[in-house]
Amino acid sequence: MVRLLDGTPIEIINAKGHPNIRATHKTTMEITRDPELTPRGDCIIGVKADKAAKDLSPQTLNLIKTPAPILIIIYLPQHDTYDHFYAHGNPNLNPTHPASIVIRKSTYIDPRTIATQSQKAANDLPQHIKNHLKNPDTHIQLIITHPNQTPQQVIQLIKNNKT
Numbered sequence: 001m002v003r004l005l006d007g008t009p010i011e012i013i014n015a016k017g018h019p020n021i022r023a024t025h026k027t028t029m030e031i032t033r034d035p036e037l038t039p040r041g042d043c044i045i046g047v048k049a050d051k052a053a054k055d056l057s058p059q060t061l062n063l064i065k066t067p068a069p070i071l072i073i074i075y076l077p078q079h080d081t082y083d084h085f086y087a088h089g090n091p092n093l094n095p096t097h098p099a100s101i102v103i104r105k106s107t108y109i110d111p112r113t114i115a116t117q118s119q120k121a122a123n124d125l126p127q128h129i130k131n132h133l134k135n136p137d138t139h140i141q142l143i144i145t146h147p148n149q150t151p152q153q154v155i156q157l158i159k160n161n162k163t
Contacts (some may be wrong), residue, residue: 008145008148009145011160013142014051016138018134021130022041022054023044025123028122029122030103031142032046032047053113056144065093068146070087071145072103073151075140076139077158083126087114090109097110097115102118102143103121143158
């Protein structure tokens with residue numbers, strides 16, 4: 001879902017936790033539409049996503065195709081906790097993958113990639129968030145937006161506009 005705040009696109013990708021989430025990968029973070037996960041998927045932080053790279057809104061595509069910073073928030077609404085970090089867009093991004101979204105610390109680009117030069121990968125998430133990600137009842141929101149708002153402002157907007 002895209003919500004506008006002062007004309008700023010806010011893309012929200014909803015996913016669920018899974019008992020096999022390890023979140024130990026040191027260079028990437030991934031959310032997938034797949035409902036299942038093996039322990040080998042150590043970069044995956046959410047399953048059963050409602051969007052993949054190919055489903056991003058035109059406003060978000062415009063944002064991620066500029067080399068500017070992007071604000072990314074991992075929000076767990078039922079636990080009222082989140083973590084945030086910044087990554088960069090790239091004009092060469094071509095997010096067309098039908099099942100996954102990947103954020104990378106590196107500059108590598110493939111059809112799953114929506115941001116590069118990220119400050120964080122799955123391994124860098126706080127332990128309390130990683131613990132919640134192992135619960136299949138945990139609702140995960142991956143939020144992508146322009147950094148002209150603080151993470152707290154974005155979370156408050158989402159809380160005030162529950163749908």
